[in-house]
């Protein structure tokens with residue numbers, strides 16, 4: 619749950635990746651989420667006959683500031699992924715997105731190993747991925763399973779059902795269940811609003827439970843304003859009625875917005891920095907140790923000399939960073955010991971002072987005898 623009430627003028631950085639097939643409503647969702655036309659369409663229509671020659675997925679950043687009702691400011695970067703699943707072969711698409719996520723981790727890792735830190739370094743690790751699932755009325759496609767399984771170890775994946783207004787209430791309920799069953803069956807570690815019944819505040823536990831019960835979120839997006847009954851709403855008008863984006867009984871949009879921008883923003887950041895990044899870092903460091911070991915034991919198999927030099931440089935940098943961490947911990951420990959010692963001395967001094975005071979104010983036996 620968010621704890622910081624005040625934020626700097628720059629806002630809390632939050633990086634959000636949106637992935638889904640062309641036409642599933644990523645653009646509409648982002649613009650509805652940000653309440654402004656952050657992504658503008660170029661009106662190029664997808665032509666299936668060109669699929670084999672289509673360019674692969676791109677990761678395109680859009681920057682904006684979001685100010686919530688309580689004044690909380692978020693410096694938001696939305697990473698859109700046009701051309702996802704447009705080409706026939708998607709293997710490349712998975713790799714491009716994965717490489718993007720990992721290269722942000724690499725940048726942080728590199729920064730951590732620098733002797734002199736770069737004050738202007740910008741941490742661009744991605745805090746959440748909104749994955750758009752087609753409203754087909756079925757469970758997950760092979761592509762959905764593959765993508766989420768491959769990316770979930772690197773980013774908090776939040777699956778959503780796109781264009782949920784195209785399903786009836788019963789179809790939506792059944793679709794949600796089928797998707798949840800698939801997620802469980804294929805062991806896809808999606809972000810599930812984690813909570814600890816014993817440790818966490820009751821309000822957080824019940825909010826997390828309620829968000830979990832809505833998964834995968836049914837999304838309806840629209841940046842159109844519609845007048846109904848004297849009220850202006852953001853919605854989609856149909857011959858049979860109007861779907862109100864912000865009405866919780868029409869869509870889960872509002873619950874999702876409040877979770878990612880407010881109640882679970884810090885949790886998403888903390889999981890990214892402390893769990894996902896840390897496990898990437900550990901994997902990367904042990905891989906480079908292994909590479910070093912094998913190239914030492916068999917010099918003929920370890921590539922050319924230049925690679926060897928690079929590996930050695932990297933290992934030296936890693937060792938330096940580990941040493942720095944140990945040194946920092948040692949310094950903190952010493953400081954704590956010093957503070958403890960000072961406290962003990964202070965307590966001893968005041969105990970002694972108290973003892974002196976009580977001795978000097980106690981009437982002596984002689985005095986009391988002479989007074990009586």
Ligand SMILES: Nc1nc2c(ncn2[C@@H]2O[C@H](COP(=O)(O)OP(=O)(O)OP(=O)(O)O)[C@@H](O)[C@H]2O)c(=O)[nH]1
Pocket residue numbers: 638639640641642643644645646647659664700701780781782783784837838839840854
């Ligand atoms: N019914 C319905 N239509 C939607 C919704 N969101 C977007 N659309 C419509 O779907 C079409 C495609 O929406 P976009 O937001 O452009 O989709 P996109 O995923 O960005 O598509 P590309 O940029 O082509 O990859 C537009 O006509 C939108 O108005 C929704 O929640 N429900």
